[in-house]
Amino acid sequence: xxxxxxxxxxxxxxxxxxxxxxxxxxxxxxxxxxxxxxxxxxxxxxxxxxxxxxxxxxxxxxxxxxxxxxxxxxxxxxxxxxxxxxxxxxxxxxxxxxxxxxx
Amino acid sequence: xxxxxxxxxxxxxxxxxxxxxxxxxxxxxxxxxxxxxxxxxxxxxxxxxxxxxxxxxxxxxxxxxxxxxxxxxxxxxxxxxxxxxxxxxxxxxxxxxxxxxxxxxxxxxxxxxxxxxxxxxxxxxxxxxxxxxxxxxxxxxxxxxxxxxxxxxxxxxxxxxxxxxxxxxxxxxxxxxxxxxxxxxxxxxxxxxxxxxxxxxxxxxxxxxxxxxxxxxxxxxxxxxxxxxxxxxxxxxxxxxxxxxxxxxxxxxxxxxxxxxxxxxxxxxxxxxxxxxxxxxxxxxxxxxxxxxxxxxxxxxxxxxxxxxxxxxxxxxxxxxxxxxxxxxxxxxxxxxxxxxxxxxxxxxxxxxxxxxxxxxxxxxxxxxxxxxxxxxxxxxxxxxxxxxxxxxxxxxxxxxxxxxxxxxxxxxxxxxxxxxxxxxxxxxxxxxxxxxxxxxxxxxxxxxxxxxxxxxxxxxxxxxxxxxxxxxxxxxxxxxxxxxxxxxxxxxxxxxxxxxxxxxxxxxxxxxxxxxxxxxxxxxxxxxxxxxxxxxxxxxxxxxxxxxxxxxxxxxxxxxxxxxxxxxxxxxxxxxxxxxxxxxxxxxxxxxxxxxxxxxxxxxxxxxxxxxxxxxxxx
Numbered sequence: 001x002x003x004x005x006x007x008x009x010x011x012x013x014x015x016x017x018x019x020x021x022x023x024x025x026x027x028x029x030x031x032x033x034x035x036x037x038x039x040x041x042x043x044x045x046x047x048x049x050x051x052x053x054x055x056x057x058x059x060x061x062x063x064x065x066x067x068x069x070x071x072x073x074x075x076x077x078x079x080x081x082x083x084x085x086x087x088x089x090x091x092x093x094x095x096x097x098x099x100x101x102x103x
Numbered sequence: 104x105x106x107x108x109x110x111x112x113x114x115x116x117x118x119x120x121x122x123x124x125x126x127x128x129x130x131x132x133x134x135x136x137x138x139x140x141x142x143x144x145x146x147x148x149x150x151x152x153x154x155x156x157x158x159x160x161x162x163x164x165x166x167x168x169x170x171x172x173x174x175x176x177x178x179x180x181x182x183x184x185x186x187x188x189x190x191x192x193x194x195x196x197x198x199x200x201x202x203x204x205x206x207x208x209x210x211x212x213x214x215x216x217x218x219x220x221x222x223x224x225x226x227x228x229x230x231x232x233x234x235x236x237x238x239x240x241x242x243x244x245x246x247x248x249x250x251x252x253x254x255x256x257x258x259x260x261x262x263x264x265x266x267x268x269x270x271x272x273x274x275x276x277x278x279x280x281x282x283x284x285x286x287x288x289x290x291x292x293x294x295x296x297x298x299x300x301x302x303x304x305x306x307x308x309x310x311x312x313x314x315x316x317x318x319x320x321x322x323x324x325x326x327x328x329x330x331x332x333x334x335x336x337x338x339x340x341x342x343x344x345x346x347x348x349x350x351x352x353x354x355x356x357x358x359x360x361x362x363x364x365x366x367x368x369x370x371x372x373x374x375x376x377x378x379x380x381x382x383x384x385x386x387x388x389x390x391x392x393x394x395x396x397x398x399x400x401x402x403x404x405x406x407x408x409x410x411x412x413x414x415x416x417x418x419x420x421x422x423x424x425x426x427x428x429x430x431x432x433x434x435x436x437x438x439x440x441x442x443x444x445x446x447x448x449x450x451x452x453x454x455x456x457x458x459x460x461x462x463x464x465x466x467x468x469x470x471x472x473x474x475x476x477x478x479x480x481x482x483x484x485x486x487x488x489x490x491x492x493x494x495x496x497x498x499x500x501x502x503x504x505x506x507x508x509x510x511x512x513x514x515x516x517x518x519x520x521x522x523x524x525x526x527x528x529x530x531x532x533x534x535x536x537x538x539x540x541x542x543x544x545x546x547x548x549x550x551x552x553x554x555x556x557x558x559x560x561x562x563x564x565x566x567x568x569x570x571x572x573x574x575x576x577x578x579x580x581x582x583x584x585x586x587x588x589x590x591x592x593x594x595x596x597x598x599x600x601x602x603x604x605x606x607x608x609x610x611x612x613x614x615x616x617x618x619x620x621x622x623x624x625x626x627x628x629x630x631x632x633x634x635x636x637x638x639x640x641x642x643x644x645x646x647x648x649x650x651x652x653x654x655x656x657x658x659x660x661x662x663x664x665x666x667x668x669x670x671x672x673x674x675x676x677x678x679x680x681x682x683x684x685x686x687x688x689x690x691x692x693x694x695x696x697x698x699x700x701x702x703x704x705x706x707x708x709x710x711x712x713x714x715x716x717x718x719x720x721x722x723x
Binding site: 020023024025026032095096098099100101102103 | 684685687688689690691692693695696699
C-alpha cells in the first residue's frame with residue numbers, strides 16, 4: 001500500500017477532533033491543556049504531511065512545525081502557570097468550578 | 104358729514120370690540136379693589152356710540168343705492184380674500200337693530216347683574232357678540248360670514264358657560280357649542296364647494312352667478328343642503344335645536360340677545376344665500392320641511408314647558424322656522440321684515456320674563472301667579488311683546504306674517520295652513536304663560552313680588568315703546584302694504600287664528616275654575632312634548648352613542664393594538680436580551696466550543712462550492 005497524503009490528513013483530522021472532544025469535555029484543567037497539545041500535534045502532522053508531499057524541495061512546512069512546537073511548549077508552560085495560580089486560590093482544577101464570570 | 108359716517112361704517116363693529124377689550128381689566132383677578140361695574144358702563148357707552156354711528160350713517164344711505172367698501176385681507180396665488188363691506192340701508196339698519204337691542208340688554212344687565220362679580224367677562228362677551236353680529240350684517244362675503252359665525256359659536260360657548268360652577272351650565276354650553284359647530288362645519292363644506300363652481304364668495308356676485316348658473320341638480324342639492332345646515336344649527340331648527348333649550352341656563356341678559364338677534368345670524372346668512380338654495384328644488388323643499396317641522400314642533404313643545412325661559416326658547420325656534428319657510432318660498436324681504444319685528448318683540452318678551460325671574464326667583468310657571476296687579480310694567484311689556492310677536496293687527500309681526508301668508512296662500516296653500524296653526528299655537532303658548540304668571544292667584548313664590556328697579560325697567564319700557572312704534576316706522580318707510588292692496592282674507596284669518604289661540608288659552612289659564620295643572624290627553628303625550636320629543640335621549644341613542652362607541656373603539660385600538668405592536672418590539676428586544684445573556688455561561692470550554700463551531704461553520708461556508716462539487720462526484 002502506497003502511503004498517500006490523504007491518510008496523513010485524515011489521521012491529523014481525527015487527532016484534531018479527539019483534541020476538540022477532550023478540550024470541551026474535560027473537567028480537569030490539565031487535561032484541557034493536554035487536549036490542546038493533541039490539537040497542536042494534529043496541526044503539526046498536517047504541516048509535516050503537506051511539507052513532504054507537496055513541498056519536498058522547500059520543506060517550509062517543517063520549518064513551520066519547528067516553530068509550532070516551540071511556541072506550543074511556551075504556551076503549555078504559561079498555561080500550566082495559569083492553572084497553578086488558579087489552583088492556589090481555589091484549591092481545585094475542576095473546570096466546572098471556574099464559572100464565576102458569567103452573564 | 105353723513106357721507107363721512109357712512110364711509111367709516113366699518114367702525115361700527117370696532118366700537119364694541121374695543122369695549123370688549125376695555126372691559127377685561129375689571130376682571131376680579133386684575134383690578135381687585137374697585138369692583139366690576141365700570142366694564143358694564145364702558146360697554147353701554149360703546150354700544151351707544153355704535154348705535155349713533157349707525158344712525159348717522161343711515162341718513163346718508165337712505166334711499167341710496169348700496170355702496171361697497173373693500174378691505175384687503177389676504178391675497179395668495181389666485182385666491183383673493185378681500186373683505187367686502189356692504190353699505191346699504193338694510194345692512195346699516197341691521198347694525199342699528201343689533202346695537203340698539205344690545206344697548207338695551209346691556210343697560211338691563213346693569214340692573215340684572217347687580218349681585219354678580221363677573222361683569223368683565225359677561226360684558227366682554229356681550230360686546231364680542233355685538234361686534235360679531237354687526238360685522239356679519241355689514242360683511243358681504245359668505246366666507247367672512249362663516250368666520251364670524253364660528254367666532255360667535257365660540258362666544259356662545261363662553262357666554263352660556265358664564266356661571267360655570269353649575270353643572271347644567273357646563274353641559275348646556277357644551278351642547279350649544281357642539282351642535283352649532285356641527286352645523287357650521289357643514290356650512291364650511293358648502294362654502295368650500297361653492298368656490299370652484301361660482302368663483303366668488305361675494306353675496307351679490309353669488310346672486311348674479313346663481314341667476315344664470317347651470318349645474319348638476321345633484322350638486323346643487325348637496326350644496327344647498329350643506330349651506331342650509333349652518334343656519335339650521337344657528338337658528339336652532341329641528342333636529343339641531345336642543346342647544347337653545349339648554350342655553351337657557353345662561354344669564355337672562357344674554358338670553359335677550361340670543362333669542363332676539365344671535366339666532367338671527369344664521370337666518371341672515373340663509374337669506375343671503377337664498378339664490379343658491381333656489382337653484383335646487385330639493386334644497387328648497389328641505390328648507391320648507393325644516394321650517395314647517397320646527398315651527399309646529401317648537402310651538403307645541405313651548406306649550407308643554409313649565410320653565411318660563413324655555414317657553415320662549417322654543418318659540419324662538421318656531422319663529423326662525425317661519426324665516427326658513429319665507430326663505431324657502433323665496434321671500435327674502437318678508438324674512439328680513441319678520442326678523443326685525445320678531446327680534447324687537449322677542450327681546451321685549453325675554454326682558455319682561457327676566458324681570459319676573461329676577462325677583463320671583465323661580466322660573467317655574469306653575470309656582471308663579473297673580474303678578475298682574477303688582478307688576479304692571481312687566482305685565483304690559485309681556486302683553487306688548489306677545490302681541491308684537493304673533494299676528495295682532497296693528498303691531499309689527501302681523502304685517503310680516505300677512506306678507507308671508509299672502510304669498511303662501513296663493514302658492515302653497517298648505518303652508519298657509521301651517522302658518523295659521525303655528526300662529527294659533529304660539530298665541531296659545533304666550534297667553535298660557537301670561538295666564539300662569541300674571542293671572543290667577545298669587546302663589547307662595549310670587550306672594551311678595553315688587554316691581555323691578557330702574558335699570559331693568561328703563562330698557563324694557565323703551566323697548567315696549569319701540570315695539571309699539573314699529574308699525575308706524577314701517578309705515579313711514581313704506582314697507583307696509585296699503586289698506587287697499589291688503590289681502591283681507593289672509594289678514595282676517597291670521598288675526599282670527601291669534602284670537603282663537605288667545606281666547607282658548609285665556610279660557611283655560613285665566614279661569615280659576617279650570618283645574619291646574621292642566622291635563623291634556625294622556626300623561627305620556629304630555630311628557631312627550633314637555634321633554635321636547637325626548638330629543639336629548641334621541642341624541643344619546645344615535646349620534647352621541649355612535650361617536651362614543653367609535654371613539655372608544657379607536658381609543659382601545661390605539662391603546663392596545665397600535666401601542667401594543669410598538670411595545671411588543673421593545674418587549675421582544677428586552678426579553679431576547681434577557682434570554683440570550685445565558686449564552687455567556689462562564690464556562691471557558693463552552694466559549695471554546697462556540698469558537699470552534701464558528702470556525703467550522705465559516706469553513707464550511709467558504710468551502711461550500713468545493714464541498715458541493717465533491718458531493719456531486721460522490722453522488723455521481
